Amino acid sequence: xxxxxxxxxxxxxxxxxxxxxxxxxxxxxxxxxxxxxxxxxxxxxxxxxxxxxxxxxxxxxxxxxxxxxxxxxxxxxxxxxxxxxxxxxxxxxxxxxxxxxxxxxxxxxxxxxxxxxxxxxxxxxxxxxxxxxxxxxxxxxxxxxxxxxxxxxxxxxxxxxxxxxxxxxxxxxxxxxxxxxxxxxxxxxxxxxxxxxxxxxxxxxxxxxxxxxxxxxxxxxxxxxxxxxxxxxxxxxxxxxxxxxxxxxxxxxxxxxxxxxxxxxxxxxxxxxxxxxxxxxxxxxxxxxxxxxxxxxxxxxxxxxxxxxxxxxxxxxxxxxxxxxxxxxxxxxxxxxxxxxxxxxxxxxxxxxxxxxxxxxxxxxxxxxxxxxxxxxxxxxxxxxxxxxxxxxxxxxxxxxxxxxxxxxxxxxxxxxxxxxxxxxxxxxxxxxxxxxxxxxxxxx
Amino acid sequence: xxxxxxxxxxxxxxxxxxxxxxxxxxxxxxxxxxxxxxxxxxxxxxxxxxxxxxxxxxxxxxxxxxxxxxxxxxxxxxxxxxxxxxxxxxxxxxxxxxxxxxxxxxxxxxxxxxxxxxxxxxxxxxxxxxxxxxxxxxxxxxxxxxxxxxxxxxxxxxxxxxxxxxxxxxxxxxxxxxxxxxxxxxxxxxxxxxxxxxxxxxxxxxxxxxxxxxxxxxxxxxxxxxxxxxxxxxxxxxxxxxxxxxxxxxxxxxxxxxxxxxxxxxxxxxxxxxxxxxxxxxxxxxxxxxxxxxxxxxxxxxxxxxxxxxxxxxxxxxxxxxxxxxxxxxxxxxxxxxxxxxxxxxxxxxxxxxxxxxxxxxxxxxxxxxxxxxxxxxxxxxxxxxxxxxxxxxxxxxxxxxxxxxxxxxxxxxxxxxxxxxxxxxxxxxxxxxxxxxxxxxxxx
Ligand SMILES: [K+]
Ligand SMILES: [K+]
Numbered sequence: 001x002x003x004x005x006x007x008x009x010x011x012x013x014x015x016x017x018x019x020x021x022x023x024x025x026x027x028x029x030x031x032x033x034x035x036x037x038x039x040x041x042x043x044x045x046x047x048x049x050x051x052x053x054x055x056x057x058x059x060x061x062x063x064x065x066x067x068x069x070x071x072x073x074x075x076x077x078x079x080x081x082x083x084x085x086x087x088x089x090x091x092x093x094x095x096x097x098x099x100x101x102x103x104x105x106x107x108x109x110x111x112x113x114x115x116x117x118x119x120x121x122x123x124x125x126x127x128x129x130x131x132x133x134x135x136x137x138x139x140x141x142x143x144x145x146x147x148x149x150x151x152x153x154x155x156x157x158x159x160x161x162x163x164x165x166x167x168x169x170x171x172x173x174x175x176x177x178x179x180x181x182x183x184x185x186x187x188x189x190x191x192x193x194x195x196x197x198x199x200x201x202x203x204x205x206x207x208x209x210x211x212x213x214x215x216x217x218x219x220x221x222x223x224x225x226x227x228x229x230x231x232x233x234x235x236x237x238x239x240x241x242x243x244x245x246x247x248x249x250x251x252x253x254x255x256x257x258x259x260x261x262x263x264x265x266x267x268x269x270x271x272x273x274x275x276x277x278x279x280x281x282x283x284x285x286x287x288x289x290x291x292x293x294x295x296x297x298x299x300x301x302x303x304x305x306x307x308x309x310x311x312x313x314x315x316x317x318x319x320x321x322x323x324x325x326x327x328x329x330x331x332x333x334x335x336x337x338x339x340x341x342x343x344x345x346x347x348x349x350x351x352x353x354x355x356x357x358x359x360x361x362x363x364x365x366x367x368x369x370x371x372x373x374x375x376x377x378x379x380x381x382x383x384x385x386x387x388x389x390x391x392x393x394x395x396x397x398x399x400x401x402x403x404x405x406x407x408x409x410x411x412x413x414x415x416x417x418x419x420x421x422x423x424x425x426x427x428x429x430x431x432x433x434x435x436x437x438x439x440x441x442x443x444x445x
Numbered sequence: 446x447x448x449x450x451x452x453x454x455x456x457x458x459x460x461x462x463x464x465x466x467x468x469x470x471x472x473x474x475x476x477x478x479x480x481x482x483x484x485x486x487x488x489x490x491x492x493x494x495x496x497x498x499x500x501x502x503x504x505x506x507x508x509x510x511x512x513x514x515x516x517x518x519x520x521x522x523x524x525x526x527x528x529x530x531x532x533x534x535x536x537x538x539x540x541x542x543x544x545x546x547x548x549x550x551x552x553x554x555x556x557x558x559x560x561x562x563x564x565x566x567x568x569x570x571x572x573x574x575x576x577x578x579x580x581x582x583x584x585x586x587x588x589x590x591x592x593x594x595x596x597x598x599x600x601x602x603x604x605x606x607x608x609x610x611x612x613x614x615x616x617x618x619x620x621x622x623x624x625x626x627x628x629x630x631x632x633x634x635x636x637x638x639x640x641x642x643x644x645x646x647x648x649x650x651x652x653x654x655x656x657x658x659x660x661x662x663x664x665x666x667x668x669x670x671x672x673x674x675x676x677x678x679x680x681x682x683x684x685x686x687x688x689x690x691x692x693x694x695x696x697x698x699x700x701x702x703x704x705x706x707x708x709x710x711x712x713x714x715x716x717x718x719x720x721x722x723x724x725x726x727x728x729x730x731x732x733x734x735x736x737x738x739x740x741x742x743x744x745x746x747x748x749x750x751x752x753x754x755x756x757x758x759x760x761x762x763x764x765x766x767x768x769x770x771x772x773x774x775x776x777x778x779x780x781x782x783x784x785x786x787x788x789x790x791x792x793x794x795x796x797x798x799x800x801x802x803x804x805x806x807x808x809x810x811x812x813x814x815x816x817x818x819x820x821x822x823x824x825x826x827x828x829x830x831x832x833x834x835x836x837x838x839x840x841x842x843x844x845x846x847x848x849x850x851x852x853x854x855x856x857x858x859x860x861x862x863x864x865x866x867x868x869x870x871x872x873x874x875x876x877x878x879x880x881x882x883x884x885x886x887x888x889x890x
Contacts, residue, residue, distance in 0.1 A: 244810065285809040289820065293802060320796050323788075324867045335883060339784075343768075346791035351765050353798065357738060364730040365689065374819015375734065419769075426769045438780060 011424035012108060017053065017416050024049030024078045033071035040066070043401055050408040052078035054415035055304060057172020057274035057390030058381075060397060060404065064175040075173060076165055082415060083169030083200070083304040084132055085109075091125040128204045131211075132168065139164035139196045146189055167196035170304040172274020172390030184277040185254050187261040194265055197273040202230065203303030221335045222311065226300045228332075229310035230271075237267035237294060244287040245278075270294035272306045274390030280380070281393060288376055288393070295387040296352075306388030306414045308352050315345040351418055356382055359406055366402045367395060385410040456869035457553060462498065462861050469494030469523045478516035485511070488846055495853040497523035499860035500749060502617020502719035502835030503826075505842060505849065509620040520618060521610055527860060528614030528645070528749040529577055530554075536570040573649045576656075577613065584609035584641045591634055612641035615749040617719020617835030629722040630699045632706040639710055642718040647675065648748030666780045667756065671745045673777075674755035675716075682712035682739060689732040690723075715739035717751045719835025725825070726838060733821055733838070740832040741797075751833030751859045753797050760790040796863055801827050804851055811847045812840060830855040 029045040031037050040048075044060050051058045052075045061067075067075065081089060091109050094101045101109075106121050143160035151159055159175060166173045174180060183189045199207075209216070209223040219227075241263045254262065262277060269275050270291050280288060298307015319330040319342050330337045360375075360382050369377045373393070381395040385407045399407060413421050474490035476482050485493075489505050496503045497520045506512075512520065526534060536554050539546045546554075551566050588605035596604055604620060611618045619625060628634050644652075654661070654668040664672075686708045699707065707722060714720050715736050725733060743752015764775040764787050775782045805820075805827050814822045818838070826840040830852045844852060858866045 285814065285820070285823075286806055289802075289806055289809055316795050320792055320799075323792050324796075324864075324871045326868070342788075343791075346788075346795060347765055347768050349795055350761050350791060354765075357734070361731055361734055364734055369730065369819070371817060374814070375730070375821040375824070376819045378730075379820070422769045423771070 010420045012104075014416055014421055014424040016108075017412065020078070020081060021046070021049050021053050021412075024053060024074060027074045028067075028071060030070075033068055033074060034066060035068045035071075036066075043404055047404050047408060048075065049078060050411050051390070052171070052173065053082040054306075054388050054411040055079055055082045055169050055171040056306070056385060056388040056411045056414070057166070057174075058385060058392065058396045058407065058411070059173070060399065062177060063173055064177065072162065072175075076162060079169050079171040079173060080165060083165075083171065084128060088125050088128055091121060092129060095122065095125075124204075127208060131204065131207060132200075135196065135199045136164050136168050139168060139192065142192045143189070146192075163193070164196060167193045167273060167275070168200040168304065170197060170200050170271070170273045170299065170306070170388070172272075174275060178279070179276045181277055181279065184262055185258045187258060190261050190265045190277070193273075193275065194268045197268055197271060197275075201271045201273075201299030201303045201305035202226070203300035203305075205302050206300055221332065221337075224333050225311050225314045229314040230300065233271075233294065233297065233310065234264075234267050237270075237290070238263055240290050241266050241287060244284045244290070247282070247284075267294075270387075270389060270391070271299045272387050272389035274384075274388075276391055280391060285376075288380060291391070292376075292380055292383050295383045295389040295391065298387050298389075306386070308348055312345045312348055315342055316349060319345070348419065351422070352386065355413065355418065356386055356410075359386075359410055362406060363395075363403055366400050366406075367398075370394070381407075382410065386414040388414045455865045457549070459861055459866055459869040461553075462857065465523070465526060466491070466494050466498050466857075469498060469519060472519045473512075473516060475515075478513055478519060479511060480513045480516075481511075488849055492849050492853060493520065494523060495856050496835070497616070497618065498527040499751075499833050499856040500524055500527045500614050500616040501751070501830060501833040501856045501859070502611070502619075503830060503837065503841045503852065503856070504618070505844065507622060508618055509622065517607065517620075521607060524614050524616040524618060525610060528610075528616065529573060533570050533573055536566060537574060540567065540570075569649075572653060576649065576652060577645075580641065580644045581609050581613050584613060584637065587637045588634070591631075591637075608638070609641060612638045612718060612720070613645040613749065615642060615645050615716070615718045615744065615751070615833070617717075619720060623724070624721045626722055626724065629707055630703045632703060635706050635710045635722070638718075638720065639713045642713055642716060642720075646716045646718075646744030646748045646750035647671070648745035648750075650747050651745055666777065666782075669778050670756050670759045674759040675745065678716075678739065678742065678755065679709075679712050682715075682735070683708055685735050686711050686732060689729045689735070692727070692729075712739075715832075715834060715836070716744045717832050717834035719829075719833075721836055725836060730821075733825060736836070737821075737825055737828050740828045740834040740836065743832050743834070751831070753793055757790045757793055760787060761794060764790070793864070796867075797831065800858065800863065801831055801855075804831075804855055807851060808840075808848055811845050811851075812843075815839070826852075827855065831859040833859045 025042065025046045027033060028049055029040050029042055031039045033045075034040055040061070047058075047060050050056075063072070063075065088109065091101055091105065094105065101121055109121050109125065140157075140160045143164055144156055147159045147163075148156040150156060162173075162175055165171070176182065180189075180193075203226065205220070206223045206226050209219050213219065245263065245266070265275075265277055272295060280291065283291070296307055297313050298309055299305020301309045301311055314332070315330065315337055318332055318337070322328075322330045330342055356379075360378050363378050363382065364375070367378065369375075377393050377395055380391070380393045383389075384391045385396075388411060395403075396407065470487065470491045472478060473494055474485050474487055476484045478490075479485055485506070492503075492505050495501075508517070508520065533554065536546055536550065539550065546566055554566050554570065585602075585605045588609055589601055592604045592608075593601035595601060607618075607620055610616070621627065625634075625638075648671065650665070651668045651671050654664050658664065690708065690711070710720075710722055717740060725736065728736070741752055742758050743754055744750020746754045746756055759777075760775065760782055763777055763782070767773075767775045775787055801824075805823050808823050808827065809820070812823065814820075822838050822840055825836070825838045828834075829836045830841075833856060840848075841852065
């Protein structure tokens with residue numbers, strides 16, 4: 001089958017996401033989706049569907065109060081589809097129908113899971129799905145141990161399932177009026193949720209390496225770099241937040257251990273879970289800026305996390321360091337990064353920065369900043385949307401309709417991948433580039 | 446003569462700048478440097494000397510009121526040294542002494558002027574100096590046509606020389622209490638100053654290409670890219686500021702033509718002149734963010750301007766565009782950019798962004814933000830310092846002593862070049878890299 005004759009793959013992926021969002025929007029705009037029985041306006045339904053499919057967790061209506069059980073199940077389904085990637089479900093369908101996966105589906109799944117090759121698509125998808133469901137089930141049980149006694153069996157079960165899925169998918173949707181602020185002093189829940197968030201944001205490639213380490217006896221460069229950056233980020237965040245957010249202890253007289261767990265949770269969530277236990281308006285300025293940086297970075301590629309990704313930042317730091325040391329190659333643990341890897345990282349970082357700056361410029365014109373705040377009010381939420389984190393300084397619930405559309409675009413690019421989206425818009429054909437212009441140098445910096 | 450046995454060149458350049466700043470600090474801390482006859486404290490003298498040598502124009506004491514004629518001459522000398530590059534003066538000394546320039550001086554000058562080769566150092570330096578003095582003299586005459594009648598002969602001459610040098614060197618020092626706000630409606634002065642600012646920030650390579658175009662009949666890729674980006678920036682800025690700063694017309698009932706000239710001036714100054722005719726606190730939020738972007742970009746390499754430079758941004762945009770279009774090469778006007786050029790641009794952009802983010806993080810902890818402002822209060826001035834622009838939202842005059850030192854470091858890295866400074870700190874030797882680690886790929890984004 002000749003794939004080239006059809007739509008280019010990036011365009012098909014982008015289109016697939018759009019179709020899912022549209023279906024979600026229609027379902028959420030039905031009267032049965034709300035508790036009040038009144039239909040939600042299209043823009044808010046569209047925003048919620050985008051936020052769920054892109055597992056961002058930003059809300060313009062309160063999830064617990066506004067949506068009915070039906071609405072919540074739709075949101076949860078969109079989150080699961082967005083979290084595991086809809087191509088995963090396409091392959092599942094093939095498996096279910098006992099048909100052979102066709103080439104297009106195979107290539108799309110490869111692209112959607114960021115795989116190096118399209119071989120073993122079956123086993124990869126099976127691994128992803130089984131592992132995800134296992135962790136989510138485990139999370140549900142652990143959460144139910146608390147929620148069951150707290151809310152009774154059925155409500156407790158519902159809450160356990162909802163928050164387990166939301167945490168593992170780094171979706172950030174919750175069923176409380178102020179996210180998890182009420183659990184600020186609850187180490188058990190916070191640690192269970194942190195575990196789910198980390199499991200989801202490490203990505204299946206890392207998990208595959210870890211799970212089969214006893215067979216292979218080696219970790220890929222990807223896994224080594226991802227784990228190192230990930231661990232480094234958590235340790236640095238923990239230290240920074242301990243230094244900048246001394247007032248965590250003041251909230252309702254938490255003890256030292258509770259403060260440590262809280263700080264750990266706050267270090268983990270920008271990976272891009274989007275739950276919060278303290279309103280970010282109560283953070284120090286330095287803490288807010290640092291959270292912006294963390295959301296910008298996000299988690300591991302091929303995971304449920306957003307951002308420009310840990311590996312990208314890892315390569316950028318190693319490359320810059322090697323250039324400053326006058327070395328030719330960017331190396332890590334006895335391996336050299338390919339030029340293509342390095343170029344892609346640098347380009348991604350630049351492209352995202354420019355996109356976010358342009359979005360912020362427009363929002364500074366369309367939205368109004370409260371008197372006691374400044375640019376962070378816009379920038380925090382812009383980075384949060386693109387990073388699919390879902391944290392807010394207060395802008396999101398107050399967005400104008402233009403603002404809502406800009407945010408939908410940011411969440412979409414953040415989840416589908418800015419390269420994929422831009423390719424699908426820009427690349428009409430693949431020029432051969434057989435002819436190359438002569439090279440000439442330019443002064444830099 | 447074996448240069449390798451001595452200090453590495455970047456370290457010598459960095460050291461040279463430091464020595465000039467120290468000499469400047471000592472001179473400015475003398476009692477005769479102030480009008481009051483009382484000596485200035487070392488930190489403020491150091492800040493002023495750094496700001497002048499790095500042609501930034503940020504001030505912690507008012508230039509006109511605080512410094513004596515002697516102090517002002519010291520500042521002007523530091524500005525001229527910083528603007529033309531102190532290696533230029535070293536070569537001038539050789540010419541003056543009728544001695545042959547030694548290899549080290551020749552190589553240092555090459556590096557300091559960002560030249561491709563060390564050949565023709567004499568003629569390049571002569572061109573740079575003659576051209577600069579000519580333009581500055583012309584500027585002085587044009588300014589004197591106004592200042593002469595305004596302030597009388599001697600004071601008018603002094604003011605003309607001072608502001609001509611300051612404008613051409615993109616230094617941003619002025620002799621007024623509120624920069625050039627009093628000239629907001631004065632098209633003649635603003636256009637003369639704009640001309641000086643543009644002349645200085647285009648860089649000598651571009652000027653050489655333009656001046657000898659009748660002989661060579663071709664422009665280098667550098668000149669084409671620099672001019673295109675430069676012109677593009679001015680046009681875009683002009684349109685953006687016309688849209689966002691509608692209230693320019695409200696200031697003291699300016700007519701439409703005056704408003705156009707004001708908008709033009711405001712589009713030119715972030716290139717990194719640092720003069721202002723309207724306080725940036727009165728700008729719209731979008732205007733402030735856009736100015737931050739402009740200061741970050743700055744002017745042409747090898748000019749008196751700072752920032753990451755127009756050519757860097759030009760290459761980055763072209764590279765990203767070519768990647769998104771699925772093309773192998775980044776090309777412009779029938780020429781291909783070398784991989785080295787592209788890599789250096791990408792690395793520079795990333796390195797600067799990280800440096801500024803870290804600086805902002807520290808400043809958010811040490812400085813206090815006025816109640817009605819937010820992060821822009823810090824970020825604007827941080828970018829302004831690194832870009833050696835010198836514009837401020839009000840932070841600079843109120844810096845703590847830690848803040849002053851951070852700003853001095855930013856101005857220094859901005860002027861000497863972040864690569865040069867980091868090389869000189871980090872590179873102890875040049876490793877051969879004969880042995881290369883095996884390559885392995887990592888997932889990105
Ligand atoms: K999220
Ligand atoms: K300046």
